[in-house]
Amino acid sequence: MFRESxxxxxxxxxxxxILGSLTTAALVLLVTRKLVLSLAVGGAEFVAKIxxxxxxxxxxxxxxxxKRQVEPAVIWLTGLYGxxxxxxxxxxxxxxxxxxxxxxxxxxxxxxxxxxxxGFTRPEREEHIRRVGFLASKxxxxxxxxxxxxxxxxxxxxxxxxxLCRSFLEVHVNTPLEECERRDRKGLYARARRGxxxxxxxxxxxxxPPSRPELAIDTRxxxxxxxxxQMLGYLRRSQPGL
Amino acid sequence: MFRESxxxxxxxxxxxxILGSLTTAALVLLVTRKLVLSLAVGGAEFVAKIxxxxxxxxxxxxxxxxKRQVEPAVIWLTGLYGxxxxxxxxxxxxxxxxxxxxxxxxxxxxxxxxxxxxGFTRPEREEHIRRVGFLASKxxxxxxxxxxxxxxxxxxxxxxxxxLCRSFLEVHVNTPLEECERRDRKGLYARARRGxxxxxxxxxxxxxPPSRPELAIDTRxxxxxxxxxQMLGYLRRSQPGL
Numbered sequence: 331m332f333r334e335s336x337x338x339x340x341x342x343x344x345x346x347x348i349l350g351s352l353t354t355a356a357l358v359l360l361v362t363r364k365l366v367l368s369l370a371v372g373g374a375e376f377v378a379k380i381x382x383x384x385x386x387x388x389x390x391x392x393x394x395x396x397k398r399q400v401e402p403a404v405i406w407l408t409g410l411y412g413x414x415x416x417x418x419x420x421x422x423x424x425x426x427x428x429x430x431x432x433x434x435x436x437x438x439x440x441x442x443x444x445x446x447x448x449g450f451t452r453p454e455r456e457e458h459i460r461r462v463g464f465l466a467s468k469x470x471x472x473x474x475x476x477x478x479x480x481x482x483x484x485x486x487x488x489x490x491x492x493x494l495c496r497s498f499l500e501v502h503v504n505t506p507l508e509e510c511e512r513r514d515r516k517g518l519y520a521r522a523r524r525g526x527x528x529x530x531x532x533x534x535x536x537x538x539p540p541s542r543p544e545l546a547i548d549t550r551x552x553x554x555x556x557x558x559x560q561m562l563g564y565l566r567r568s569q570p571g572l
Numbered sequence: 573m574f575r576e577s578x579x580x581x582x583x584x585x586x587x588x589x590i591l592g593s594l595t596t597a598a599l600v601l602l603v604t605r606k607l608v609l610s611l612a613v614g615g616a617e618f619v620a621k622i623x624x625x626x627x628x629x630x631x632x633x634x635x636x637x638x639k640r641q642v643e644p645a646v647i648w649l650t651g652l653y654g655x656x657x658x659x660x661x662x663x664x665x666x667x668x669x670x671x672x673x674x675x676x677x678x679x680x681x682x683x684x685x686x687x688x689x690x691g692f693t694r695p696e697r698e699e700h701i702r703r704v705g706f707l708a709s710k711x712x713x714x715x716x717x718x719x720x721x722x723x724x725x726x727x728x729x730x731x732x733x734x735x736l737c738r739s740f741l742e743v744h745v746n747t748p749l750e751e752c753e754r755r756d757r758k759g760l761y762a763r764a765r766r767g768x769x770x771x772x773x774x775x776x777x778x779x780x781p782p783s784r785p786e787l788a789i790d791t792r793x794x795x796x797x798x799x800x801x802q803m804l805g806y807l808r809r810s811q812p813g814l
Contacts, residue, residue: 338638346628350621354596357616367603371613374599379592386588394672396580430636432714444706447699457689464686465707472674474714 339387343380351376400431400473400572403565404466404495407479408488408540409503410532411518412510414549415479418503418557423477425558429572434469436462438480450529456487463491470495483537499564502543507532509550581629585622593618642673642715642814645807646708646737649721650730650782651745652774653760654752656791657721660745660799665719667800671814676711678704680722692771698729705733712737725779741806744785749774751792 355372359365405422407415416437423435441462442448448458459482466476482488492498510532511519522530529535540546544564547557566572597614601607647664649657658679665677683704684690690700701724708718724730734740752774753761764772771777782788786806789799808814 335638341638342628342632345632346625349624349628350592353620353624354613354617357613357620358600361609361613361616362604371596371599371603374603375596378595378599382591382595383588386584386591390584390587396577396583434710434714441706445699445702447695453689457687460687461703464683465710468676468707469710469714472676472711472714472716 334387334391336388339384339391342387343383346383347376347380350379401497401569402432402470402473402475403497403499404470404476404478404491405499405501405561405565406466406482406488406491407477407501407503408482408543409505410507410510410537411481411530412514413503413505414547414554415481415503418501418547418549418554418561419477419479421554421558422561423475425562426475426477432474434466434474434476436466436476436478436480438482441480450535452484452535455482455529456484459484459487460490463487463494466491467494467496470497481531481537483531483535485538485541488540497568499545499561500540500543501561502540502546503549504539504546505549576629576633578630581626581633584629585625588625589618589622592621643739643811644674644712644715644717645739645741646712646718646720646733647741647743647803647807648708648724648730648733649719649743649745650724650785651747652749652752652779653723653772654756655745655747656796657723657745660743660789660791660796660803661719661721663796663800664803665717667804668717668719674716676708676716676718678708678718678720678722680724683722692777694726694777697724697771698726701726701729702732705729705736708733709736709738712739723773723779725773725777727780727783730782739810741787741803742782742785743803744782744788745791746781746788747791 351372354375355368358368358371362368405419407419409415416439419435419437423433426433442458445458448454459480462478462480466478469476482491488500492500514520518527518530519533521527522533525534527534531537545560547560549557552560562572593614596617597610600610600613604610647661649661651657658681661677661679665675668675684700687700690696701722704720704722708720711718724733730742734742756762760769760772761775763769764775767776769776773779787802789802791799794802804814
């Protein structure tokens, strides 16, 4: 909940007063054609109303009417390791933040850093994604945009998250496996192929592509900027002002 | 993020205009002693400035200065089953909501309903509480008060949560075991004593009381209302306006 500080109310009173008293003086001059009189009325008004305006602001600060909440959404990027999810998600989060919106950026790597015991078996991954989805939905319910990038390979857990959220935008970053492998500087795919990393999505663990994602983005053809524009375009369908 | 609707800006313009133009007319009357003239200036001003005020409001809506965020907190109630955590937590959440604050109420039972596979062994409980704490901290970071009631029997996981949060208020609802058992209508304690429920805190599983809770409440002596007052009093130490 935003409250207005006293300094803000005073600043608004002053800026309004300059506008207002100039108008008053001009009006009095127009009606009476007397410059001194018009300046006297304008000057008296300037002093009298600055306090009155401040009081008026303080009263309205207590009134909730018309304080509009922007409806947030959960933007969920799913795709293989190295598909480009995090890059796109970072840019989108930046853009939303620049618009003065509350944004939480959730990333598979950073969340797992906090919960190092979370494994990569199917039940562990499903539970992990459901938990993250619950977090996302609670943030959304409280007015926060969530930009989440998780491999999230299973349809069932993504659908569970969708069910929890009000406005869920599933974005499939569907860069093909070959391209993801080509980009992989850490050599994780190579290690997975040698059998050194078990449960590696795309190699030793399945990836279930979304059946009906709101958006699908192939990063071979679409730049991060263009991908962000696509996502913003989708969000603007329900919120033109975004 | 709150934005002001156009209706709010118009309503403020009208309410201010009535105040303002009456003052202007009075001032002109005072200076000129001419009633008709003063009404003419007041009337002209009324029309001219209503649009100007609206414009002024729209410009200020884009300015962030002085839009103050109330600093939220995580209020964490820990204690035995039947100690009275949920009742107190519900009342506190209601009180905070009435003050126009964003509040999320998290309760052990309702969260476990969503994650039915979560067990009651020590590692499972620890992980569960850490996950819930992560959720609480993210909500807090985004301006939401969190009122959480969980048995949360282990010091380590409560400390983990404390470490994640900015403003953490650990409330030990320390109603003694005998009293909790006496109140237990579902007969869970009796079943636990017969060995029918494993890992039951206080009977077959330990409860580690907080070493330095911000507050300790014994519900034999303290009513839920008084408990809420104690918690609000604590929160007001850092935020007198609450």
